[in-house]
Amino acid sequence: MNKQPSRKEREAALEGIGTSRKRVEDPRFTQGKGNYVDDIKLPDMVHGDFVRSPYAHARIKKINTEAALAVPGVLAVLTADDLKPFNLHYMPTLAGDVQAVLADEKVLYQMQEVAFVVATDRYSAADGVELVEVEYEELQPVIDPFTAMDKDAPVLREDIKDAKEVGGHGPRKHPNHIWTWEAGDQKATDKAFKDADVAVEEMISYQRCHASPMETACCVASFDKINGALTVWGTFQAPHVVRTVAALISPLPEHKIRIIAPDIGGGFGNKVGVYPGYIMAIAATVVLGIPVKWVEDRIENLSATAFARDYHMKGELAATKDGKITGLRCYTLADHGAFDACVSASKFPAGLFMICTNSYDIPNAFVSVDGVYTNKTPGGVAYRCSLRVTEAIYMVERMVDILAQKLGMDPAELRMKNMITPDQFPYTTTFGLQYDSGDYPAAFKKAMKAVGYDKLRKEQAKMLEDFKAGKSRKLMGIGISTFTEIVGAGPSRVCDLVGLVGTFDSCEVRVHPTGAAIARFGTKSQGQAHETTYAQILSTEMGIPAADIEIEEGDTDTAPYGMGTWGSRSTPVGGAACANAARKVRAKAQKIAAHVMEVSEKDLEWDIDTFRVKGAPDKAMTMKEVALAAYSNVPEGLEMGLEAVEYYDPPNFTFPYGAYICVVEIDTDTGETAIRSFYALDDCGTRINPMIIEGQVHGGLTEAFAISMGQIIDYDETGNVIGASFLDYFIPTAVETPVWTTDHTVTPCPHHPIGAKGVGESPNVGGVPCFSNAINDAFAALGGVHTQMPHTAPRVWEHAKELGLVA
């Protein structure tokens, strides 16, 4: 006789929430069978490539395409004039501005798209690009954002020079001004500063950098003239949004547009927006009637596809002399480049910058942001963070250290003194955000204990003594970051995209007669392993083994409408839709089980994978058995089948948090930094797959390391983009990357069906200030207050030199 499986065995067979289930994506990726966009090959497919501007600001006098068209294999060369009759030379941006698809009369940044060459293969297309002759008249560029609103600054956007506002964000002060956004109580905050014992102020710049996923942006567009149907395979983090935008700007109705995001080779926010390459591939396939592929190369990716950050924040903190923070003020100048293509919810041009009060109980705050145009690449994507969250947290975490320095207090003590305590939850910030749950002091204490904080400070003091005595040239720095994130955008009452669609998300579950299932989602994985983890949520909720559940995303013809994956929203929003859809399935299954077993629905209880009759536990039906009954024997009045759809509009954002501590040693003579250790404690609520969470934290920390220690997209004074290739742009290798120590606490989110908060972006948001604080901390006792990122060896050496520490 077969032994009945134990409870534990039944639970293990599900591989549900909390198990480190191995990834189901891996067999294809480890055997070269991933299906990325550039792997797609269609009959008659041709290739598109861009002619790009060498100048940052210039008038286009003439474009001669004759020589290019004579190249064997070149089929067409398209310019703005070809797009104008269809009104396609500009496209709407997520920020409510427009962006040139091909430069219209003027170029506004180096590497801007000027013409699109279509040829039978990529080599011929490149040949054609070389031979397109463009005559330019150079104009004076605006490169420094601080000069953009000067009286005599050249007007960059002639297309909107008379527009009173852009994106509906209120009056513009200057033709190069986009909008001003403010939040908080200015009067009360000014008073707090007036009454303060101590106040500190510092210009904190978060440099322009780039998410630079391993796979660049690309697409294949294919128009079927007979059926009037367009299919686009592309690197899209939000495929449904792309479909809706395409329907709005083209004569094609939405049901004739199919957007497919196959496997994506990393996104990190870089693949949320719409780029000219997508539009041109679509325009070309419509004109030519054959499929068109566009794949950007790395230099194009780094120099022309959306940047991140470029926020220049004048931070201020007010406090009592014993270290209670009483006010926060921040004025930000945001460099948006030539078009406002920032990725943001339409009511929040500066994203969720209100998170800047962070984990602290700060009673008064006021923030103001001015967005300006410059002759640089448009963008403003949230590079592995929620909208403008990493900027806000970087500013406040640096300012807290600067305040501690001014007060002569340990930065850990100052943090502890100002942290929101567990009894204050739910806690409403001065900006009106409602933090749902957390125990910040417990997390921070655990972190300090794990690294031996007091001992580290003693060691640092000893090293400083040796340095001062001339016995050593090395300094030790200890960086702390205690952060709260805001992710899971978001409640549709406050959050939407392109002013049209709310930021809900969706899941559709269908259980087959034999008890296997398929589920489809409006989100889209770019490496986060949704195929693995969504199945875990479903298995726990429905009692069907994760291995028997297929997960599908990314095809707008089959997936329910959703906002895609960005801002750590898949678990908080998609994961909630997933759990709720599964609960609907289980509720229907319960009705069917009661009918088959001839008992009342109320008499049944759920036991892992089985409905049991209360008081008669042997009378039972497994979910697998119920699935079959759903297609053969349902109670009267109930539909056949077992499926459910959930469109989940979250009641609130989620607020993951963490406490990070980093130890560095700096060689003052070379400016080189050795990362001695990095400890990261994250609280992301309920943990679905610990293995994957740890992987996300490793990756996020590595990106934080890259940003803080080396990544910058810089421009010279004439607007040449500097360092936009992997020769110069810092992507850490395995050699430089530190070894990470991860840890966690668990505070479930009270408003999420399974208590999860999201984790992918925490390590970037918390990691950047942690590294930067460590570098600055090394010099704090020697008069250093703040040095700007990225902390490359030459910059750190310069800082040491300014402080008189090196000859």
Place this chain on the structure above:
Amino acid sequence: MASTKVSLTVNGNEVEAEVDSRTLLIHLLREHLNITGPHIGCDTSHCGACTVDLNGKSVKACTVLAVQAQDGDVLTVEGMAAADGTLHPLQQAFMDNHGLQCGFCTPGMLTRAHRLLQENPNPTEEEIRWGISGNLCRCTGYQNIVKAISQAAAQMNMKEAAE
């Protein structure tokens, strides 16, 4: 553009293709032979997504001309598993240790790790880190990749000792 016939062995199969003399090895593999495991991540030989084995050496296929592979022996990730489908210990170890996320760098990373273990069957952690430093990954932070390579090395050595 002059076209040339190239013949070579790819993953144990003899193949032939007619290519422009300027065609890169990566395009020969991906476009002409439909071997799409190796990827293109940078075009400047920094990222290593296109790494394959050519005549017993790791090469970045984006900076080798197809004609340079004439009569050569190429191994890509598609050729790593045994003929019966059993995964190479490295492929298995990457899955067991969460050594990949988006998967885009993985084929290059695996073929590089394969050659590394041929060159040094018993690498230290530092030697692994240096050994894969021509291959960039944006997702994993390398920690689990290093762990996976280390575990695969141990398994391969154990198997060899047993044989």
